[in-house]
Amino acid sequence: MEGGEQAQNKQIVLRGFIVGTPKETDMELKVGKAKMKVVEGSRSVLIKNLYLSCDPYMRGRMREYYQSYIPPFLPGSVIEGFGVSKVVDSDHPNFKAGDLVSGLTGWEEFTLIAKAEQLRKIQSEDIPLSYHVGLLGMPGFTAYAGFYEVCSPKKGEYVFVSAASGAVGQLVGQLAKLHGCYVVGSAGTKQKVDLLKNKLGFDEAFNYKEEPDLDVALKRCFPQGIDVYFDNVGGAMLDAVLVNMRLHGRIAVCGMVSQQSISDTEGIHNLFMLITRRVRMQGFLQSDYLHLFPQFVDKIIDYYKQGKIVYIEDMNDGLESAPAAFVGLFSGKNIGKQVIRVASE
Template sequence: MEQQQVINNKQIVLKDYVNGFPKESDMILNTSATINLKLPQGSNAVLVKNLYISCDPYMRGRMSKSQGSYVDSFTPGSPIVGYGVAKVLDSGHSKFKSGDLVWGITGWEEYSVITNPETLFKIQHTDVPLSYYTGILGMPGMTAYVGFYEICGPKKGEYVFVSAASGAVGQLVGQFAKLAGCYVVGSAGTKEKVDLLKNKFEFDEAFNYKEEQDLDAALKRYFPEGIDIYFENVGGKMLEAVLLNMRLNGRISACGMISQYNEQGEGVRNLFHIIAKRLRIQGFIVSDYYHLYPKYMEMIIPLIKQGTISYIEDVAEGLESAPAALVGLFSGKNVGKQVVVVARE
């Protein structure tokens, strides 16, 4: 007879597919779900208690009916899924045992059964904040590392521009650029975020894009000699202005297009500059590069412990706060990496 330990399992469920900007009411707190804290005999799954969950811009695409995206849509009526940090309670997989700490794709719920444990990473370094594995030590950190180093191949003295620079990825790209000996400018949407970029993350310059009537003129002001590397998080009008200001043989690493997620934008102009300036624009999906994770950890852990790299989190408490935290991403409410505490270990 299998041991039964069935308990309540609070969940955040997607109500239905979303059009336009998401609202908190598109997600429902379900308090009636239950879960058995013992896996069936012969299961290959891993049962976890979720500690932290991550709010990330790419999740907006998953809230709509799939239109050829690189990731499947969420299922209405089912819990939202995303990156998180969790503790293993029961395991049918040889790679994990009870008590292990892991990060990877999990559910927006108190407890989750991970049916594909190969997607999980075992946490080896516990002398840093566990929440960092939703950010600097997880998917966003890898995104910054891959997009900047692997795709853009920076050289000392080059000119780097980062949009959405105070977010989970952008704040790291700017610091990586400084470590590489580059000149770096970031854009953000509030004075507070601009001050952070310059004073906390040590960008050479930063500006509030909302206060600029002419983005082309703003970029010419900060990059009189042009831009070598652009880390693209925004798309739309910002990309149009950047193309006018790229230098010969410049590189654009396209990680996100947050300006386009909630409404269909107009086509981007100035594309001929890609040809005239011999630009290379490369989009990438970070999961294609997870084989480089050990290499990234070798670089980033010492930098964190030495205090060379700074990282800011915007922490929301409680699973029920997750919908507001996710929706806030698309109006720029978060300062730094948006993370939600589900439970303290």
């Protein structure tokens, strides 16, 4: 393309900081322009976004007062998230036009990446490209690092996973089964519970929305108690799990989706069990373990190609569908990893 040529660039913009549960109207579709050539000497990369990831952690970045590991979005700015993209033009020696890459990008058709080091080149393999925002992306690596490094599992242990049919939970459960553990998951619909037991290989699963007493539900599934809890929801579920932990159990605190849209988060009443049962509870980020990423990719690709694991995606088409897909995360509409297909490969 000629140096001055531009293309239409649809973008999803945050209208303002959000209080409470996110709504589609908190975001809007705008149409801008993108230059199709990068500036010589800038070492920047222009990418065309193919698949975008919808993740619950993004809700925190829509809060005005957000003290965390990543800055908040600014009102009027393009929303940012993980994506799979194709290089359109590059002034960086590690990337050339046509390369497929994954990494942080904008919720838009074209994104200019100033820091190309945040991109990871995708090697050709017989795996769906969209899996690089799920199974082989941040959620998959979160499951891998959290389960093996934080949970320190042992064969034969009793493992509980909340939000078990989601992007992270579905892989945690399958890794735990491959490790020789007894695995139970919770989810919010009968369809998801059936999926956990019949497709993902969980030993047992229950619909937390149909359980009047979570403590009773956990005792039914774990009469001998829980060794490992992979927590994706926090709140009442975490409180109930604490009184069902076994001696020297481990809790990996991955996410707290039940608390993401609450101004005054719920307190936890059973923390004393950490002392009496000598339980280790640890929060973590997948970025703490990036040195393990090559090992993770090799192992998960091998499992996938052998048919030892499956991965479920909930695919929405078109950038316009992104706000509804994101909002749906907080009411459990998605089944599996929520992905937006922006453009064909």
